[in-house]
Amino acid sequence: MMNYMQIIYSLIMGAFIGGLAGYIGSLMVTKRMALVGGAFGHLTLPGVALALVYGFDVSLGALLFLSIGIVSIWLLEQKTKLPMEALTAVVMPSSLAVAFLFIPEDKKAQALIGDISQISLTAAAITGVLCLITFFSLKKIFSELIFTSISEDLAKVQGIDVGKNNFIFLACIAITVALGVRVVGSLLTAALVAITASASRNLSKNLFQYSYGGMILGSLASILGILVFMFTSIPAGPSIIITSTLIFLASLIFKRH
């Protein structure tokens, strides 16, 4: 059973990660990259498994293997000229399969659907700071990224550094996913970034409402999901995702366009 302080820490952590995921998710949905969240999540699994076996931080292991996965896909693309999507389909399941070679039986559920019952103050604080840094980095280039999806040529003529922005965006997705796997596990990260952002899309009229709506709904879903987890036997990861889905369904009733 979680003690009182751990409940507070997990709620804080959930609110930060859910908020960041909803915010970056609004961009990913617009740029049709929602499933990238899922692919990245799967790439983290060997790192998560290693972290659980050797007792170091799950997000650290996730970020390490995510970076290896992304670089491998990029290198293979340079070498083979195969489409990025096909290479992701090669690397992603391979990474999942390798993880299952050494992941202990009793840690499988935690790796796949997350666990936030053992959160320390340090972990919560570091997560909060990382979420804030990621948020502000994104906020700075947010409207430029949306503008670039209207026309890349137009963006370049406006003096926007499209390549640099895309790199920052990708790094922010990687950090969000690495933080997210702790809460919802490797399997559910696509849902974390996509569902509340899509709900916000249904309710918003402009970019401001959409992105901050995604953030608020993301935090709300995480907090409610963690509370449901505390009072029922449903694990936190699936509980957060189910809450998000319910919010999405509710948003359909109030759809503005």
Place this chain on the structure above:
Amino acid sequence: MNWLSYKRLGLAATKGFLEELGMPRLVLQVKNLSVTRNGDEILKDLTFEVREGEVLVILGPNGAGKTTLLRALLGLLPYQGEISWSTKDISYLPPQELLQRRDIPLSIEEFFKIKQVSSETILKMFKSVGLDSSLLERRFGALSTGQFQRMIIAWALVDDPAVLLFDEPTSGIDVGGQETLYSLLHKFWKDRNLTILLVTHDLNIVWEHANTVLCLNKKKLCSGTPKEVLTPEHLEELYGTGIKLYTHNHE
């Protein structure tokens, strides 16, 4: 001084002299421009210049390299040769069908704010293209085709550029819409001494609005005033057989 220096000095003096005589200053100079992609030559050895206030229409069949030329002029493509602009205030409108309109969560106001202009300037511009300010709150994809055209012209000109590069939309615009588009552009050209480089398929536009025409089919085939260029021979060379010539006599 050697002979070359005298020649340079003479040229510079002539240029300055021409400008003093009221000849508009050079805005763009293109020398021996070539663009190749995957070994294919898309533009070959193109040389031309554009002066302030000029409306240069780039005419040519599909695949002639018109859009490539505009993109090269904007530095969006690697090229060989020389492109020199005397201004940095350049605005660009790509073909509208290439703009992603659906599924963009941006409001029109947010779209204008990318250009870092004040709300007052935006409102003024909206008025001068005949759009209601209530549309500023609309989502980017929620304007009708006609409203979108006016809005995009307003957007291109809101920060008062010296040059506009306009790649005409080839689909989704009816005759009335096209009329609006060009009468708006004409109005801003007159009011602001705008220099316009325009890619079009429509010979009527050339007759009505162009000072200079550049016929392009990978290389420069002809250039000059519409009257000089739009001859049956040139058009046949440009488009192949089967083009009927319709001369407009405004005088």
